Amino acid sequence: MNTQETLLWINEQFANTNELTQKTLEYESKNISYMYIKSLIDKELLQKILLKPFFEMSNMDQYKLYVQALPQYQEISSKEQALLEIMNGNILLEIDNELLLIELKLSKNDAVSSASVEMTIHGSQLALSDNLMTNINLIRSYYRQPTLNIEYMSYGEVNQQKVALVYDSEKVNEQALKLIREKIQRVDKQLISAANQFNNYLNDKRFSLFPQMVMTERPDRVIYNIGGGKIIILEDGSSQSLAAPVVFFDFMITMEDDYHTIVISTFLRMLRYLGFFISLLLPSIYVGVTSFAPEVFRTELALTVAGSRMGVPFSSFVEVLFMLFFMELLLEASIRLPKAVSATATTVGGLILGTAVTEASLASNIMVIIVSAVAISTFVIPVNEMAFAIRIVRFLLILITTIFGLAGLTLGFLVFIMYLVSLDSFGEPYLRVYNYRKSKKRSEGQA
Template identity: 50%
Template sequence: MKKKPMAKPEPPELMEELAKKLKPSTDVMQIPLQIEKKQALLFYLKTVVDGDKLQNMIIKPFFEMSSIEHFESYINSLPDKVDIPETNELLIKITQGFVLISIQDRLLLFDIKKLNSDAVQQTVMEGTVHGPQLALSESLETNLNIIRQHYHNPDLTVEIIQLSDKTNRSIAIVYDSHTVNKKVLNQITSKLQQLKEPLVQSSGDLENFLTDKKYNLFPRTLLTERPDRIVYNITGGKVAIFVDGSPNVVIAPVVFFDFMTAMEDNYHTYWVSFFGTVLGYFGLLTCLLLPSFYVVFTSYAPEILRTELALTVTASRVGVPYPSYIEVLFMLIFMELLTEASIRLPKAISAAATTVGGLILGTAATEAALASTVMIIVVAAVAISTFAIPINELSFSLRVLRILLLLFTSLFGLSGLIIGFLGILMHLGNIDSFGEPYFRFFQKNKNEEKKVSNG
């Protein structure tokens, strides 16, 4: 559908029309510039425009130029100049930090927005010892600059899409045109263009909206803050989706094993990386299966353990007034409460409060015979193992799955545990991410095995 050409009212009339639509905002500025025979008119929102840049780029040169023709030539040569859109789109541009200039009955539009969120942040969710320590910022332009600096390849393609939500937020689709899966790219682009959500605040919001099935237990996209992980995935033919105002990036498509890959593994020798990978998968199995195994060993099949160990576990439960599955559920719920409290509390007191709360809870539970000492060890091992998973999104899913496995084990014993675990594997084999099978290693391209410089 072709855009209708914008009606051409006189520049002052257009600015008056824009000002009426922006009322009753008090930050609307209409600044006339005049000296001798030179005249110009500025229209912008003071709260979103960089005043220093406006002064040095527009206002100061206006008074220094010898004629209005020289000033107009200078203005036309500036790299921040953009085309004038239709009136409704022009209004959106003004709210984003663009400045409208009227010179000799000509309208010019310039990008002079103020960016208070362009500072690059430290990595928070995915820290490394030897890898890069800086993450992304909340500015789309800054994030794209970071990726360009990490990926010096002419095949790197950036497409900007304007969302139709109430914020008119910008989204950037970044990929390598040589290695990307065109079918996946078209599917992602189509979903973004058809997005009808009223509000998209961050990459996390967008991640949920891109998924067709709203009740997924496993994440179908990967959310990351690390530029090196983004470059690694772009090299492998995947698509990175940046949201203006969000310091995280959505990567698609993904497979299950992407969530078990730590970027730290790329900066160590083979055996050190292999050991870290083994620890990660051991932590995954421990946090998922250990609570259910405790129920199996104490209530259904104690003969699986050695006699000495079985007697030790049984002796630790002397005085506990309810079955083992109630004991496990009770402790898991309180562990989840401590985890949530550590997230919600202010950083200054979260670590101390949750540590003291955990110690007091564990000691009081054992002394009151509400939980066995072995159960305290199991819960501690489960908590530590959960934090060993590289990507938090997967650990959130496992926190739900271990409760479901505990339910199956409580009802059917060892058979329920085996059936529940096989059900999880079957579910993983039956889902996909943008058409790509979820439970397999991502198909590698020829260029994927090339080492990517990180800076």
């Protein structure tokens, strides 16, 4: 194996990234060269095990024997192996025109916490850290490709926070990358404390209900998005990351979908979309049917609904708003209360409220069932930002249905679809169906 050809080939593989570090040391009659990926290497071990002995030992033969005697040393059989080991956290060392591999990998898995927002039963439970270099280390540990590129920037006049753009230079959406770079350059804020703030700063449609970027704390979701050609925004001091561009269907995906069989995954996706439509449309349908078109129900069901509303002094519109308003208060209280009491307080509060309003004839039993179904269905949506948007659209559809009935609900839902069609995320149509697996197979076939 030719040493110079191997080094040149490895440099070509990392031509589109600035992560590969290559240095040459010369002292008296001794000289060595070494290369590594800086986010994967324990720099203290590098200094202690390789650099300090280089300056202390008298000749290169002694130093070479010392390196080969290290327990971290391993032989190289091919240039492909050398490339893979560099991406696994090894240092490639050249001594007397001979290449040696020394493993000095920096492991950050013990420095990160468990996911607390995006919970899953199967798969990794790791979450991103508040430290930027720890997050870069995690990403590089799981995404071992030389085309992974990281761009570092600093923003915020007060705190000068360090921001990183992470993407695969071969798969990235170039148009979206150009737009994100331009928009980040225009960001002019005195204080930037979290990556989440870029969700607003980079969005041209500031009053858009729907998020233009996916917010995630999970390294496996970050890797999935990088493999799909997305750009990841990380910030030092923030445990959340942003992925762009996105489509609507990205917000209905969980990482567990890949851990089940296709039948189970399809069933779970159907449940999520069913929950999406229930949380969005069920209150409006109740208002439209009870106030404008009770004949839509079968006679027995219509009589049951009418009987449950006997004694209720309000119209169905006021009844729905009353119950949904208190449901929103309970959801907000569950977030603000201390963790030790939030679950108990909101559960007891919901039970007492549901029982009290029905006994006081302020709402019907059917309404309590509908509000409970809507609350449960809202929690099925995997990404919180999308759930927040649906909660607002739900009230708009109730208002339209109150004025125009079921015809207004139909029209409002069509306007909702048209609004989604008009949106884009950094040039990517919002309702475009994107299949990462098919695109991956297509790119591999072209290669």
